[in-house]
Amino acid sequence: MNKSILKKVFLGVLIVGGFIVYYMMENLNSNQLPDAFVFGNGRLEMTEVDIATKYPGRVKEVLVQEGDMVSKGQLMAKLDTKELEAKLKQTKAMVEQAVQQKEYAKAIVAQRKSELLLAKKNLERSKSLYINKNISLVQLQQDETKLISSNAALEAAKAQVVSADASIEAAKAQVETIKVNIEESNLFAPIEGRVLYKLVEPGEIVGSGTKLYTLLDLSDTYMTIFLPTADAGRVAINTQARIVVDAMPNMPIPAFVSFVSPEAQFTPKEIETEKERAKLMFRIKVKVDFKMFNGGFKNAKSGLPGISYVRLDDSTPWPNYLQVKKNNKIVP
Numbered sequence: 001m002n003k004s005i006l007k008k009v010f011l012g013v014l015i016v017g018g019f020i021v022y023y024m025m026e027n028l029n030s031n032q033l034p035d036a037f038v039f040g041n042g043r044l045e046m047t048e049v050d051i052a053t054k055y056p057g058r059v060k061e062v063l064v065q066e067g068d069m070v071s072k073g074q075l076m077a078k079l080d081t082k083e084l085e086a087k088l089k090q091t092k093a094m095v096e097q098a099v100q101q102k103e104y105a106k107a108i109v110a111q112r113k114s115e116l117l118l119a120k121k122n123l124e125r126s127k128s129l130y131i132n133k134n135i136s137l138v139q140l141q142q143d144e145t146k147l148i149s150s151n152a153a154l155e156a157a158k159a160q161v162v163s164a165d166a167s168i169e170a171a172k173a174q175v176e177t178i179k180v181n182i183e184e185s186n187l188f189a190p191i192e193g194r195v196l197y198k199l200v201e202p203g204e205i206v207g208s209g210t211k212l213y214t215l216l217d218l219s220d221t222y223m224t225i226f227l228p229t230a231d232a233g234r235v236a237i238n239t240q241a242r243i244v245v246d247a248m249p250n251m252p253i254p255a256f257v258s259f260v261s262p263e264a265q266f267t268p269k270e271i272e273t274e275k276e277r278a279k280l281m282f283r284i285k286v287k288v289d290f291k292m293f294n295g296g297f298k299n300a301k302s303g304l305p306g307i308s309y310v311r312l313d314d315s316t317p318w319p320n321y322l323q324v325k326k327n328n329k330i331v332p
Contacts, residue, residue, distance in 0.1 A: 119151075240255075
């Protein structure tokens, strides 16, 4: 190969290298953050919601699996309710029995009233006869005692009616309790989210408070970052932010600061370098703003690493690579 060819090759390499360096510098400058922004590394986190049993029993059906999306109010699992249904029939029979006892007590009250009325008439007649000395004092006193006894018997009969009413109400309360127990043997999703863990299988015996599922609340997705004192002191609640996860580098997620720790602490070792860990840092919670989010977030997963950018000055526009569009308009 002659010298002229070598010179041409060398010149070509220099030109290509120059273009590469220029492109890298331009790209670096375009992604360089202004002073009005701070950022920190972290991982996406989502609030976990446990679905647990209130009462012990046998798992009858498991209706959703790990990774499934569930809507609020969706039926997730059923416990066997045969025993509860038998108790419900028994308790309903107790209600009917108490009603019949009340009817019997009311009949006794009517009988006691009739006896009391008769005792009053007999006493009035005995008084007239005693005045005319047609009966003895003993007979008069016996009729007076019968009146007192009849009045007491009436009050006792009325008390039995009240007692029967109480028995009816108690039995009805038991019926309602068992109905609630049967209803709560069906476990429903309290939120819309994704099933993270399924911890039981059909046929298993579970105790009270046994956890059956763990759900991820996608509506409460956030990233925890740590900022040094100088930056954290300028961050306020509801400050606008952007989250960029490594898996979706071209899709900045609108967010806002939902929490700023009131106390400084050392940064966890998995977040920053050893030099950075030597500094006191403040924990910042950056939460996804679903009111602004215009994309499908159901594919997001807890644990994805990324970066949270916080804007300290609302008058400063977001850089191009952090801009978010909603309805084809750039969100300020």
